[in-house]
Amino acid sequence: MDIAVLIKQVPVSNNVSVDPETHALIRASAEGMINPADLNAIEEAMMLKEQTGGKVVVFTMGPPDAEKALREAMAHGCDESCLITDRVVAGGDTIATARVLAEAIKKYGQFDLILGGALSADGATGQVGAMVAECLGIPHICEIQSIKYDEAAPDKIEAVKKVYGERFLVRTSLPAVLSVNFGCNVPRLATLRSTRAAKNKPLAVYTNADLNLPEDQVGIKGSPTAVIDSFEPTGGRMAEMLTGTPEELAVKLKDLIDEEKGNL
Amino acid sequence: MEKKRIGIIGGGISGTCLGYHLSLYDNAEVIVFEKATIGGASTAKSAGTVCLFDDSLKNRYWDVRLYGFESYLKMEAEEKGSAGFDKTGTLVVATNEQVEATIKTGIALAKAAGYSGEYITDKDRIKEILPDISTENILGAGYTQDDGYFDGTMISNTYAKKLQKNGGVIKTGVKVTEVIVKDNKVKGLKTSEGEEYEFDYVVDCTGPWSKFTGELVGLDVPIWHTKAEAFFLCPPGKKLSYTFPVLKYPEFYALRAGDNIFICKSHLSMDLNNPMHAGQWDPDKLPETGGTDDYFIDFLLDQLEVKVPGIVDSGLVSSWLSYRAEPKDFLPILGETPVEGYILATGYGGNGVIEAPAASRDLAKLIMRGESTPLLEDWAFKRLL
């Protein structure tokens, strides 16, 4: 089974602030890492590869520096990688980004399964996977806890989906896109050796010239939505201090927990 | 007795330890200003190997090493966990005769102070202590069971608490923005909160930031940064079946961190003329994790394949980069400066946890009593002028 994994390079630290005058984002550190849930997607891909053979190709769109994330993904076991990098496609919203990823997947080759992490640690939209599926005209299932492939039914895949406080066994035809939950498995670690080996694994670089998407379909120009302002939350980053007797504090704690539990 | 007001900039191991030693004097009024959290920056990234003998500090400074070690043992005895002691013992590997001689002297000193220590040439015994090691191409190894890892962040917080108990004040989340100097004499400082404080002495305990802190009084503090690149490794079997000791080679050192192994390129293998190793950077731009250079992977792989092949296929759990800050002779800068009342307690490099107690003891004496010590003479700022 050939599997594509979509990953995103996210900042190591979400510690950003806003310039009070220009309203531009100021990042404390430029250091990037693979979005944590994407590592769970890579691990699912590796387990399926061990069962069925085939190859795992990891895709990302981003600045040239995103090569680091791809090399790291290959250190975790992915066989090949593809970086889509181009000023023209940069800055797009989820719609414009999904178009680019879908086109890159099509150009790269045939895949039986496409995996991604459920939510990114920075934007946390949880939308791109489903949008890629729509572009490719194939099914998408989110909130995946585990994936099972049965050789006896090679055109289908089974997965456990967790939603409404229940677990459902779902089945779909292939190819399909599955969005994998953070923490659903324990990703294997890269080693010193695999990190060195990843330096020599294939990395294809696509620009929009390779994808041939109309410029009004990608990047900022092709995005139906636009960010017009950014601001820091009021009240700063200090915890709101609650006071009272231990009895009162216990009640306050219970209220907070019960309220948030209602939203789970 | 006349009160002496002392403002300390920086709440890492240097600042909290000095603050505590000052607070032992009745007439000291101490305030520590920390812009983030206590023991949270370079101190938190320190490997914290406080060993009875290794190459981190020359045997000539045995008193400094012993005083540091025993200060933390005492702290740990007063309240378990307050110094974060992990008593794993230390194995120092001799790969050449020079190292062997240093180890042997160190062992003799440790034994004279009442601790255990032996130089082992029986390779089977070395393998008993560290089964994953390769004993080829080594002469022997020094071993003691008595020392190990101490947690710099825990220690800093414990010193901070003790200093508060003695009447000192800790201000976290407060950045010093200005040092007030009049007629070449320190008068006080101003903070990011807009407050102004009067002090007789202001002490720079900002380690990697000292270059910037010195600029507040127009002082060029000759601090360089060497990179401390560290990895946390998960052993191939997930959990080692033996107690992994602090392991020292001239090129790198390692210690256990829970079930993982922390491994770092050694201090003395850093080349100040290699821009990959050393420079003058902005520590505010250091990421909390990550940031290591690619060459470091190759370096570690090559080292481990030869020296500790049993853990070469460990998983990479996480990594970080920290700056050791020191002058070009790798020794700290303590004491007076050309600006009257502006004191330095910085440049500890990779040895802050080991050296801070003895250095602070002596520096407190200098500030409170005006008495210098041989150590302060050795590590004085004027040696660099």
Place this chain on the structure above:
Amino acid sequence: MANGICIFAENYNGKLEPASAELVSAARLIQETTKEQISAVVVAKDCDGIIEELKNIGVEKIYAVKTDHDILFQDDAASQVLADMIRKIDPSSVLIPATPAGRSIFSRVAMKLNCGLTADCTELLVGTKEDGSYYIKQNKPSYGENVFVTIVTRDGYYPQMMTVRPGVYTIPEKSEGNAEVVYMDDIQIPESRIEIAEILPQEDSTDSILSAEIVVVGGRGTLEDDNFELVKQFADKIGAAIGGTRPMVDTETIPFDHQIGQTGLTIRPKICISLGVSGAIQHTEGIKDTKLFVAVNTDENAAIFKVADYGMVADLREVLENYLKL
């Protein structure tokens, strides 16, 4: 001309999801300025109960498609049906709960309609364009909760479509409603390639700290006396997994694979209650993206209060003893 505020009535087992009911409150705030009608789209096997619920919380018009089975798990089919409905209704805005179903179905709808989808809004405000027409300022958190951004749907793209974080708006008070109901019988329901094979039995998730939604984290303070026993009872009571800092691992109070921080794990629970943790970076780096983070510590200067949402300067023992009595 597109007009109206349309709400996606997410439903499960014949009941309206609370997160969808909350959207009516968001819509009413928009309506105060724009005076538009508030409508809802329902796709379900048992529409009647859901329609009743929508009527009673103030929805003014309800568009429904009855299906022979619930199709909201089948994104491919559901998104086709909903896209067709919205094309016909032609609203100026569509509000969707930021739930797994809302996100994944409407991501496809947005692509079909080429209209954009703003994720996880926590505040919707009305702005006025130069020509006097209205638009919605869609405010949402980014980079955890460190920054908020305002997003708009650009001119030429419509409807304005956004998901709204559950729990931000409250469910309107119930009242006797009188909404017009339109059954859109002409809408085709396509075959789905997704099937639900079965509902699986519940599993005990508190063993795995990584996937746990609720985590209690203990620090050195929990090692004193028999505090840890209290922590365990507390964790049981709220259904939480227990993690801890290094001192707890060193004393073998918790296993190493439950240590949190740089030398341990990074966890992303929805709810995190930290007890007696001072908060060195090695530890706070290990907890991210929480929705609720409460810290209890006796030291008012503890660094943990800089990362938590709520803080209590208190003896954890006293708080927990009282909590267990509640």
